[in-house]
Amino acid sequence: PARRRLRRKLIISGFGRGSKELGIPTANLPVDDTLTPWIANIPSGVYFGYASLALPDSHPDHPSSAPSGAFTVFPMVMSIGYNPFYKNTVRSAEVHILHKFRRDFYDAHMRLLILGFIREEKDYKSLEALIDDINFDCEVAKKSLAREAWAWDKGSKEDAEWF
Ligand code: ADP
């Protein structure tokens, strides 16, 4: 696929539903016709790939050897859609990074490389069932990204199309 101009996005506040308390914080993205048009054109569901983050120099997870403003790549799993369990009326896009951060990074610039589709959006009978499925998605993402074809240092970036 043709390379696109990279457009950096800011992380916004989500619904504050306590995803942090559930152990699954999600960095929410603006769903905006001009800022994130691809969100409108991608089927709802759960995806995996990489997130590239420009953490502030003062952030404890900013690599000390990296220059100021440098982007760091992390594996991620993300959900796009209406979250039927919560019956949202607006589409949301949220990214759970598979890394334990020592501090929040609201307002950080983030780019996404979506590599695969895990499943369609589903409704659940209970919150536990929802959490179980999200944890399963995280495992699918981790295991998929650990395969050589998806590994970050094995060529994923060669024909990468970042959003
Ligand atoms: P909100 O409803 O505001 O999105 P969350 O409970 O989903 O609140 O927490 C999201 C915030 O947590 C992110 O914007 C980010 O700053 C921070 N955060 C910490 N660790 C992670 C992580 N592993 N993945 C995504 N966001 C994280």
Ligand code: MG
């Ligand atoms: Mg969130």
